[in-house]
Amino acid sequence: MQERRYWLKAAILTMGFALAATAFTPAQAGEKVTVFAAASLKNALDAINDEWRKESGGEATASYAASSALARQIEQGAPADIFISADLAWMDYLADKKLIKADTRSNLLGNRIVLVSANANAKAVEIKPGLDLAGLLGDGRLAMGAVDSVPAGKYGKAALEKLGIWPTVEQKVAGAESVRAALLLVSRGEAPYGIVYRTDAAADPGVKVAGTFPEDSHPPIIYPVAITADSRNADAAAYLEFVKSPKAAALFEAQGFTVSK
Missing domain, CATH: 3.40.190.10 (Periplasmic binding protein-like II)
Known part of the structure; x- marks a missing residue:
């Protein structure tokens, strides 16, 4: 009986250590960067995400749709880390609602x-x-x-x-x-x-x-980019910098975009 109690205590203790280890594991470690991007970016951004994976070992997954649909999804709580809009208006829409980190916003691209x-x-x-x-x-x-x-x-x-x-x-x-x-x-x-x-x-x-x-x-075609206000992904800032890097610029230009300086 005593031996049984000993093993029961040991099992409970082991389980407690396992749960504690899980509880203190960083929730964002190795998490994919989720990008909500205007549909017109698909070819260029797919190539950029491949390069990001090769260079950083990180993963990025992109959801492509009209900027209007993506902005509304973010407004409704969709889990996005990065938003790239095909116009200023939909980025302004999220900015007005405090749904992007204002200090991460910049103009990324142009188009015709x-x-x-x-x-x-x-x-x-x-x-x-x-x-x-x-x-x-x-x-x-x-x-x-x-x-x-x-x-x-x-x-x-x-x-x-x-x-x-x-x-x-x-x-x-x-x-x-x-x-x-x-x-x-x-x-x-x-x-x-x-x-x-x-x-x-x-x-x-x-x-x-x-x-x-x-x-x-028509008004200038400008693609702004920003990190969303709810993002807690530790890799989001590094991904954003990569998207603005010379290597990414070359991939955007290969698809016909102009890169904002």
Whole structure:
């Protein structure tokens, strides 16, 4: 009986040490950095995350969607460490709600918007005031991100308004949940033309750039980045620095982004 009590005490003591060891193990040790990034960043950021793993031994996992959807997910408590938006407005949205660490915010990248065609043999289009885009569309639709929320859609609408084209095509717009979804509509031949980022067009061999929108026809395309307010990941700051490093810059530029200096 005495021997049984001894082993029972020993077992309890061992279990207590095990639980104590678990309790005092840093919760963030080896945890993946979770990145919420605009859909247009997928190709470049996938390559950057591979390099981050090779250089640091750490892991980064990215969730890609429209900046609007990602910002709202963060607002609702989604566990993200880093947010990279395709426009300033959605980063401002989170900043106003104290959901990012303000001192980690910076402007990371720039981009251009282009008109893409599903037809690899399509003629070049000069994008200027008076362009008969409705005529080019015929009975088809103009694929673009949702113009009230998706950054690429907002940039596209602003450009079409500035050029006086919007009233002629407003009823022909096929609004998509993200810029990559809009790109897919064109690539699959479900829409004859679409407005996407230059970088998206370069990532899909199924489309051809028909024309590039003048830079002064829309607000500057800026991608800001920041660590989220709720992040407790010890690797988040190091990952952010890597994303802003010369090595990452080369990978962004290879996809057609411009890197903020």
